[in-house]
Amino acid sequence: MxxxxxxxxxxxxxxxxxxxxxxxxxxxxxxxxxxxxxxxxxxxxxxxxxxxxxxxxxxxxxxxxxxxxxxLAAPLPRAYEFVDGSAYLPHVERVRRARGAEVPKSFYTDPLMYQATSAGFLGPHDDVVVPSEDYGIDLEAEVIVVTDDVPMAVTPEQASAHIQLVGLVNDVSLRGLIPGELAKGFGFLQSKPRSALSPVLVTPDELGEAWQGDKLHLPMRTWLNGAWFGAAECGVDMQFSFAELVAHVAKTRPLTAGTLVGSGTIANEDTSLGASCLAEQRTVETLRDGKPSTPFLKYGDTLRIEITDQAGASIFGAIEQRIAPLAR
Structure with a gap:
């Protein structure tokens, strides 16, 4: 449903x-x-x-x-908890390689996750309002799952049964603010404003064979200002399944019904499939050309995020948004 x-x-x-x-x-x-x-x-x-x-x-x-x-509002206009991961390690590997750093070995066995903003989600057609273009406005097209009540210390096998809904999120990032915040050693805050959810959330059975191993095996399609931007494969290069991500979050605490768990930006080893965020595209350009050429989003820019089934029918509906200034 x-x-x-x-x-x-x-x-x-x-x-x-x-x-x-x-x-x-x-x-x-x-x-x-x-x-x-x-x-x-x-x-x-x-x-x-x-x-x-x-x-x-x-x-x-x-x-x-x-x-x-x-x-439509977001399916969950506000949630008790949103925990986001970075399960697609090709993205992490490229970003670190671009700045001459290696990926710690632990990243391959221990998910990289953070506590995200859950007090409010934008509707699928709501504007992304940002006080300044100088903040480096970026989209991040991701898959999310929603759980029921999850007991503490569940195994991934047990966590799988607690995944009740699947959807999409535009996890908005302000890239210009991220380096300064991470340098403090305490994580994201101002660099992560409210995100937008897809028009609908669906039960896993709606996905048929595309939902296997607690992963969604379909391309994440994104457009910027009406032009194709990427169709990265969600089921490829995902280091940790959603069941593993849920179990990781619940290691030391139970999760409340309505908890959202995100996959992180969809990214593949095969860069010809395009990107799901501008930071990824800019990293590819930096590694190839020595500098990025794709700008971050500006006021008036539009984006579209959608996943279709094998017949081309939209599954979750499309997130369609415009970047807008803060009215002062």
Whole structure:
């Protein structure tokens, strides 16, 4: 099934079930008012939401209406926790090689992750508002999963069963602020503003054979200002599966239902597939030409992030955003 949230009913939105073709939807308030409420009671809510999804796709759901993506909030407008990884080591390897550094051996056995911003997520068509272009505005096209309640110290095999939803995120980064923050040795803060989620989140069964080994095996398609930017393969070169990432986060703490876990920027050894963030493209250019030629995003620039199935149908809907200045 596919789930989304309307921009109504308060800051957590109103839960809706969306048809497989992303054309129709139906409110699910009699099952759960919000997606977070559904995740809090997932074992009871999920079967009822699935039944409503079946009725919607069969054309028999009462109260169905045409879906307008512009009226969607993020499926989870805010979440208790968002933990992001860097599971695609070709990206890490290239970035470090460009500055003459080696990748620590531990990166190949111990996931690199950080605590991200979860107090609010942008809707799929909301502007990315940044106070200054000088901050080095970048997109990061990633896959995310959403868990139910995860016990502390689960194994990856156990963690797999707690992955309930899959979606996309534009994990916005401000590259000009990152070096100074990391130099302090305490991680990201100002360099990581709010991210945007895909129009819908889907249950893994919606992905069919594309969901194997707790990884999504489809290309991440990105466009900048209407021009193709990349189609990096999500299932290739991912060092750690989502089950391994969830288990890593839960090593010393339980996870609350509604926790988001990100894959990190999709990147492949094969650079001909393009990139999923500007920093990756600029690193490739630096290694090839001695300096980057692709600029970071400016006000008025647009981006599009989407994954389609083998037949070309959009699975999660598209994240389509514009870079905008802060109104003062």
């Amino acid at each position: 596919k789930l989304a949230s309307l921009k109504e009913g308060g800051r957590d939105g109103t839960l809706i079930v969306v048809s497989r073709d992303l054309q129709r939807a139906v409110r699910a308030a009699d099952i759960a008012p919000t997606l977070q409420a559904a995740l809090d009671d997932w074992s009871n809510a999920a079967p009822r939401l699935n039944a409503l999804s079946d009725a919607l796709n069969a054309g028999t759901a009462a109260g169905a209406f045409a879906l307008d993506v512009d009226k």
